Amino acid sequence: MKKLSFAAAxxxxxxxxxxxxxxxxxxxxxxxxxxxxxxxxxxxxMQSIPGVISAESGYTGGKEPNPTYELVSSETxxxxxxxxxxxxxxxxxxGQLVDRFWRLIDPTDGGGQFCDRGPSYRTAVFVKDxxxxxxxxxxxxxxQAGPLKGRAVTPIRDxxxxxxxxxxxxxxxxxxxLRYSVYRQGCGRDARLRAVWGAAAGSR
Numbered sequence: 001m002k003k004l005s006f007a008a009a010x011x012x013x014x015x016x017x018x019x020x021x022x023x024x025x026x027x028x029x030x031x032x033x034x035x036x037x038x039x040x041x042x043x044x045x046m047q048s049i050p051g052v053i054s055a056e057s058g059y060t061g062g063k064e065p066n067p068t069y070e071l072v073s074s075e076t077x078x079x080x081x082x083x084x085x086x087x088x089x090x091x092x093x094x095g096q097l098v099d100r101f102w103r104l105i106d107p108t109d110g111g112g113q114f115c116d117r118g119p120s121y122r123t124a125v126f127v128k129d130x131x132x133x134x135x136x137x138x139x140x141x142x143x144q145a146g147p148l149k150g151r152a153v154t155p156i157r158d159x160x161x162x163x164x165x166x167x168x169x170x171x172x173x174x175x176x177x178l179r180y181s182v183y184r185q186g187c188g189r190d191a192r193l194r195a196v197w198g199a200a201a202g203s204r
Contacts, residue, residue, distance in 0.1 A: 029053060030089050032097055033060060033126035033159050035080035036105040037113025040180060041189060042083045044173035045104045045202055051092030055085045057165040057172070060126060067163055075118050082126070084162050095135035098125060102143050103202035106192055107152040115187040126159035147197065 036042040039057035046055040059067045062078030072079045087097060105123050106113060112121035125140075127133040136156045144150050164170075173180040184190065193201040 028089065029086050030094060031128070032085045032087065032094060032132070033082055033128075033162060034085065034101050035061065035082040035122065035124040035126070036101065037081070037116050037121045037123065037189075038183075038187070039081040039083050039165065039169065040172040041184060042104060043171070044180070046083060046085050046101075049087075049092065049097070049100050051088050052097075053086045053088060055083050057169045058082055058084060059163045059165060060160055061124065061157065065161075065163070069166055069169065072120050075120055077120075079120060079163075080122060080124055081120050081165075082124075082162065084164075093135075094132055095139055098136050098139040099142075100202060101125070102139070102152075102154075103193070103197050103200055105154070106196050107143065107154040108148060108196065110153040114189045114192055123154040125154065125156045127156060128159045147200070 034042060034046070043055045043057050046052055059072050059077075059079040060082045061080040062072075064071060064077040064079060067077050067079050071077055072081065085097065087094075092100075107123060110122065112118055113123060125136045127136050133156060140152060140154070140156065144152050168175075190201075
């Protein structure tokens, strides 16, 4: 059996060299979860950040399993509209991603975001482990001591299950560019971000 295993390994290695070298392992990825008001906007903005592989809209923070958009919108579930981000830590660290997230929201607003009001539109950073919590807390401390001067109210919470939103919510900005643009401008999101962050506001 040992000879057979060695022979099989040798064949595999030779085949790999013939087709261009040994097959390398897929790059490691990490995930992060954020709530920043309308998940269409957070998903769209996060996807534009170098190092982010994907972002998907969903719900987290409440106790209702498999929530629907209608149920979350009723403000009875405790869920936040949220976004799960998959990123390449060799291109952007978790701490850097949190730094970018702040500039996409108004962390001083505890009642929702922009024109969207209510518990499901509140902001939050959901952390999955101690390392993420330390990085998120350090990042929050920097904006509290700096541009926001202690006015940030966005909490850092332990992550729970993430429930993916309905298909029509995914990549909404790309699928419905005109409707998205009208909504975003009408909601005053970018104007408020400029008021809060000035030139440091996150790019669209």
